[in-house]
Amino acid sequence: MNSGLVPSRPPRRPPPSRRIGPRELTRLLGAWPSSTAPAYAALAGRIRLVILDGRLPVGVRLPPERELALTLGLSRTTVSAAFDVLRESGHAASRQGSGTWTTLPTAGAPVPTWAPEPAPEGVLDLAHAAPGAPPHLHAAYTAALEELPRYLPGTGYDYRGLVSLRERLAERFTERGLATTADQVLVTSGALQAVRLGLTLAAGAGDRVLVEQPGYPNGLDVVTDLGARLVPVPVDPTALTWDLDSLGSAARQTSPTAAYLVPEFQNPTGALMSGEVREQVARTLDRSGTVAVVDETLVELAVDGLEMPPPLAVFAGRTPVVTVGSASKIAWGGLRMGWLRSDAATVARLAALRSRQDLASPVLEQLALLHLLGELDDLRTYRVDQLRQGRDVLTGLLAAHLPDWRVVRPAGGQVLWCALPAPSASDLAAAAADLGVRLTPGSRFAADGGLESWVRLPFALPVDVLARAVPLVAQAWDVVTRRPAGGRRPAPDDDAAYVV
Structure with a gap:
């Protein structure tokens, strides 16, 4: 991407509820390296950098020039000139009465589909x-085939999932500190279906959904497919932590109906949310009445043998938390088995919604997953x-x-x-x-x-x-x-x- 000067795009109306204060922006800009460039050019370059890095999302209103100048200890003329440079390069846009907000020269360009199609020969x-299948998988399918005949007299349709599988998944949640029963679990055809169900519970056209920046592309796509608006909250890729100040201010300012989070080895940063941070995040979302959809697809992959924090749902308040799991990373993506966990009433609503999309997950794959969970260690x-x-x-x-x-x-x-x-x-x-x-x-x-x-x-x-x-x-x-x-x-x- 060329960060030089390009023709500015026509200004788009910014989301009026998203803004950043002068102190928060100053914190994001950090210590400036020594430079021979004029102060306005250095300031513009620093702001452009945090936009390109994703720490300062697109569509956020910048502080008024006078306030930012006072906080930075610069003249208003310097800040005004920096904003002019950002507008010329396409990294900011303005409208009288609406202030100045962040944008990108390529904002609005179509985003390519991110589908896991097989790579061509030699690529x-x-x-x-996505890992290949483990040696355990063939044995699991063999055992599943031996058990399949007892299920063949039935219809094969159980939109909640096999009771035995839901009981085993509930046991695993309980082992991790989140007491769960089988009626609090719904088996799905992969984690992405579970994510979509959870977000559909709370988000529709025009609603705001908190998401991580950077975040998992397929999860972001679900939000936009629902017609909801993405509200990015930074994940620090160096400290591997969530920006709680930004999350709190976004929750207060935008009244999000849902949040999509990946607290275990977050995709793509690898960040692991601590128990203390989980508790603060859960409280923040509960105060704003925000339904949390928590993607635990990577929860079993602690490479360094850490003691894992409890599930975020342990700290849930009155607002539902939908916890999503998957066999894709610990076992194999081709298994296409996922699940979700929430309170029994919420799971019943999601099960009814699932039945209108997909009547049931394959019985053979459910039986195979049940055997894999039996040798999870x-x-x-x-x-x-x-x-x-x-x-x-x-x-x-x-x-x-x-x-x-x-x-x-x-x-x-x-x-x-x-x-x-x-x-x-x-x-x-x-x-x-x-x-x-x-x-x-x-x-x-x-x-x-x-x-x-x-x-x-x-x-x-x-x-x-x-x-x-x-x-x-x-x-x-x-x-x-x-x-x-x-x-x-x-x-x-x-x-x-x-x-x-």
Whole structure:
């Protein structure tokens, strides 16, 4: 993405309820590096950076020039000139009486579909974080086939899911500190169906939904498919924490009807929400009457053997919390089995809604999942060992081939969220495609099209695939930055250090 001056887009009316105060913006801007550029240009560049990084979402109204000038200790003329630069580059827009708000030169451009279609022959697919099936899967299907005859006299339609499977899922929630019974569980055809059901409960056309920035693309798509409006809340990719101040202010200002969160090894940052933060988030959402849809797809993938915090729903108040789970990451995506958990009344409403979309999940797959859950400890050990090896190999390859990229090593999950030295992720993806490597640029994980300084790389792939792919990614980065392939790279400075 070119961050230079481009013709400004026609201004769009900003959401009037989204704004950022001068102190909060100053905190986001952080300490400025020394620069020979004029103060107005340095300020504009810093604001543009936090927009492109996704820390300052698109559509947020900036502070009035006078207030920001006082907070920063600059003249109003300097702040006004900086806003002029942002408007010229397409990173801000204004209308008399409405103030100035953030935008992007590419805002409104169509977003490509993010479907996990198989990569063509010879293409290395780093765009999707999906592991192959574990050896346990074949045995689970074999056992399921042996049990299937006892279910064949029935219709095969049970839109809530097999009772035995719901009981086992309820036991797992209870083991993790969230007392659950079978009538509080609904089996679904994958986690995405569960996410859609949960969001449909509270969000419709024109409603506001809190989402993470960066966030899981398919979850963001569900919100927009429902006609709801995305309200991004930053997740700090360096500290691997949620911005509670931004979440609280967004909840107060926008009155969201729902929130979509991934608290365990958040996709794509790998952040793990602490128990204390979970409690604060739950209280904030309960105060605003916001239904929380909590995606626990990655909950079993603690690579470093951490003691996991309790489910966010443990801290639920009167407002429903819908907790979503999946077999896709711990077992296999082709199993297409998911589930959700909430209070019994909410689950009954969601079950009725599900019955109008999908009559039931396949019986054979439910039986296979039941067997896999019976050996969950062995399955988790297998998958976590695989992921730990992949994470260590990938971080080592990046340190060797791309030392000017910044990466924080997550304690679990399946991906690394990599900070590029320049906002060129889309160009990198295009250059990598020419070399036979499929990447997804950071903008796909943004609610508003930013995050061009980031790219997500999965470590769920076999290590031999990673070993072949990373040198090609480095070659593509050389093309983007016009460095000769194989040429000597500059040593990273303190701000671009490789963090593990």
